[in-house]
Amino acid sequence: MITIRRLDISDAYLLIAGARDKAREIGVPMCIAVTDESGQLIAFERMDGGKVTSTTIAIDKAFTAAAAKKATHEYGAASQPGNPTFGIHSAIGGRLMVVGGGLPVAVDGEVVGGIGISSGTPTQDLQCAEAGIAHFLAMR
Amino acid sequence: MITIRRLDISDAYLLIAGARDKAREIGVPMCIAVTDESGQLIAFERMDGGKVTSTTIAIDKAFTAAAAKKATHEYGAASQPGNPTFGIHSAIGGRLMVVGGGLPVAVDGEVVGGIGISSGTPTQDLQCAEAGIAHFLAMR
Amino acid sequence: MITIRRLDISDAYLLIAGARDKAREIGVPMCIAVTDESGQLIAFERMDGGKVTSTTIAIDKAFTAAAAKKATHEYGAASQPGNPTFGIHSAIGGRLMVVGGGLPVAVDGEVVGGIGISSGTPTQDLQCAEAGIAHFLAMR
Amino acid sequence: MITIRRLDISDAYLLIAGARDKAREIGVPMCIAVTDESGQLIAFERMDGGKVTSTTIAIDKAFTAAAAKKATHEYGAASQPGNPTFGIHSAIGGRLMVVGGGLPVAVDGEVVGGIGISSGTPTQDLQCAEAGIAHFLAMR
Numbered sequence: 001m002i003t004i005r006r007l008d009i010s011d012a013y014l015l016i017a018g019a020r021d022k023a024r025e026i027g028v029p030m031c032i033a034v035t036d037e038s039g040q041l042i043a044f045e046r047m048d049g050g051k052v053t054s055t056t057i058a059i060d061k062a063f064t065a066a067a068a069k070k071a072t073h074e075y076g077a078a079s080q081p082g083n084p085t086f087g088i089h090s091a092i093g094g095r096l097m098v099v100g101g102g103l104p105v106a107v108d109g110e111v112v113g114g115i116g117i118s119s120g121t122p123t124q125d126l127q128c129a130e131a132g133i134a135h136f137l138a139m140r
Numbered sequence: 141m142i143t144i145r146r147l148d149i150s151d152a153y154l155l156i157a158g159a160r161d162k163a164r165e166i167g168v169p170m171c172i173a174v175t176d177e178s179g180q181l182i183a184f185e186r187m188d189g190g191k192v193t194s195t196t197i198a199i200d201k202a203f204t205a206a207a208a209k210k211a212t213h214e215y216g217a218a219s220q221p222g223n224p225t226f227g228i229h230s231a232i233g234g235r236l237m238v239v240g241g242g243l244p245v246a247v248d249g250e251v252v253g254g255i256g257i258s259s260g261t262p263t264q265d266l267q268c269a270e271a272g273i274a275h276f277l278a279m280r
Numbered sequence: 281m282i283t284i285r286r287l288d289i290s291d292a293y294l295l296i297a298g299a300r301d302k303a304r305e306i307g308v309p310m311c312i313a314v315t316d317e318s319g320q321l322i323a324f325e326r327m328d329g330g331k332v333t334s335t336t337i338a339i340d341k342a343f344t345a346a347a348a349k350k351a352t353h354e355y356g357a358a359s360q361p362g363n364p365t366f367g368i369h370s371a372i373g374g375r376l377m378v379v380g381g382g383l384p385v386a387v388d389g390e391v392v393g394g395i396g397i398s399s400g401t402p403t404q405d406l407q408c409a410e411a412g413i414a415h416f417l418a419m420r
Numbered sequence: 421m422i423t424i425r426r427l428d429i430s431d432a433y434l435l436i437a438g439a440r441d442k443a444r445e446i447g448v449p450m451c452i453a454v455t456d457e458s459g460q461l462i463a464f465e466r467m468d469g470g471k472v473t474s475t476t477i478a479i480d481k482a483f484t485a486a487a488a489k490k491a492t493h494e495y496g497a498a499s500q501p502g503n504p505t506f507g508i509h510s511a512i513g514g515r516l517m518v519v520g521g522g523l524p525v526a527v528d529g530e531v532v533g534g535i536g537i538s539s540g541t542p543t544q545d546l547q548c549a550e551a552g553i554a555h556f557l558a559m560r
Contacts, residue, residue, distance in 0.1 A: 041184060043186070090510035208332075221361045222360060289465060
């Protein structure tokens with residue numbers, strides 16, 4: 001038998017709060033998704049003005065990061081043409097995201113969930129994902 | 141050009157708060173989804189213990205109720221075997237939900253969004269959807 | 281080799297015009313889709329106020345009627361529980377529609393396309409589909 | 421609550437008319453799709469000779485442009501190999517289009533819908549999308 005630890009809903013809202021604050025600071029309304037360690041959605045927020053296309057993209061970034069235990073921008077680097085991971089971006093019906101903005105959420109070295117952000121540039125999305133995790137780790 | 145009104149993110153959290161309170165009262169952890177008037181997701185919460193299968197079901201109930209401007213249980217009644225709407229439940233890739241728990245959210249007689257609940261019985265789901273709307277209308 | 285006849289785009293707009301006029305007459309804004317004899321979309325109109333969910337449903341009704349050469353309400357009757365066609369409604373990823381409002385369009389006994397209507401009751405949808413065909417046959 | 425403006429069906433037909441005229445001028449029969457600001461289809465025309473594959477492509481270009489508020493060719497540039505957005509083209513089940521020919525439609529600086537064209541080269545598709553918007557802005 002395996003015992004796992006995962007984010008609860010109050011953790012998810014801490015992650016969203018941190019990401020939202022950063023999104024406001026940089027002036028880009030974001031879609032923010034949080035999943036558990038299996039990649040299943042726990043909470044989602046589309047800030048007013050967040051892109052409709054980014055709903056699915058944010059959810060899939062969080063899914064990828066949590067379930068693969070890997071930041072989506074790392075997949076982006078690894079899957080460039082010429083690399084052996086090339087082509088992975090259309091896996092799982094296109095759900096495996098290789099664009100930055102998805103991060104695994106780890107506690108004590110263990111992945112307990114994922115956060116995915118979309119609506120800005122990959123750099124902005126990643127920045128908000130990092131802010132979400134920093135807020136969660138500081139406040140929990 | 142058409143001018144329409146839709147829920148914003150703070151409205152969505154009022155709807156979720158009302159539904160969550162009722163879910164706690166009846167002791168059934170729920171998945172709670174809120175969409176805009178076009179059926180696009182604004183906010184989602186899976187309460188601790190809410191069912192993973194109910195994530196998609198709650199989102200699709202809110203989508204159906206908002207975009208078709210009709211409670212999902214009304215579709216359920218209209219689509220029973222022998223009725224002319226029989227078979228509608230697998231439309232739109234199965235997204236059209238005919239199980240109770242999805243309600244359009246209306247303000248001044250105009251549909252501005254939808255709420256969808258899943259994890260309990262259809263009656264419990266509907267009860268929480270109604271509680272979400274009541275809280276939203278009282279607090280906004 | 282096979283030679284086939286199919287609707288052209290001006291035929292499609294005649295079908296839409298007839299359906300739209302009837303929709304206005306009965307006061308129900310509709311989604312109206314026209315396909316060629318292979319079930320491929322030629323033209324589509326969502327009248328102001330037509331349901332977002334009905335976009336796909338109208339297209340799939342026209343697809344079913346044209347490609348199966350059968351009115352969707354006939355499938356509805358044939359696929360009721362207890363009948364051998366029961367269960368057909370979820371075929372083709374749910375695209376096979378068994379709810380009324382989809383009709384094949386025939387000229388000289390030959391199916392040349394399909395029309396699909398959605399947003400009202402199945403009876404209203406069918407009424408508008410019939411009006412579309414009547415207008416097309418009178419005006420072409 | 422948020423108040424938004426979106427295209428109505430007569431606006432959609434202006435966009436189609438402008439795109440169709442340009443398509444005739446350059447001698448390439450096109451698929452032409454118009455969505456509202458949420459990316460939901462309002463109107464579609466496959467000109468006689470337009471490609472069947474282009475039906476979905478045109479609809480998805482309009483969806484992407486409207487819902488992401490960005491021209492599809494801008495995504496194309498941003499998602500070339502080596503760029504951080506590489507791999508975005510298979511997102512949302514492949515609906516996120518990065519090939520030119522999809523443009524957001526803006527009025528007074530606000531995105532109110534999208535137009536998507538397909539059947540020609542990306543340059544020809546874009547040219548027709550631009551012509552559709554020019555006609556709409558001139559005639560409305």
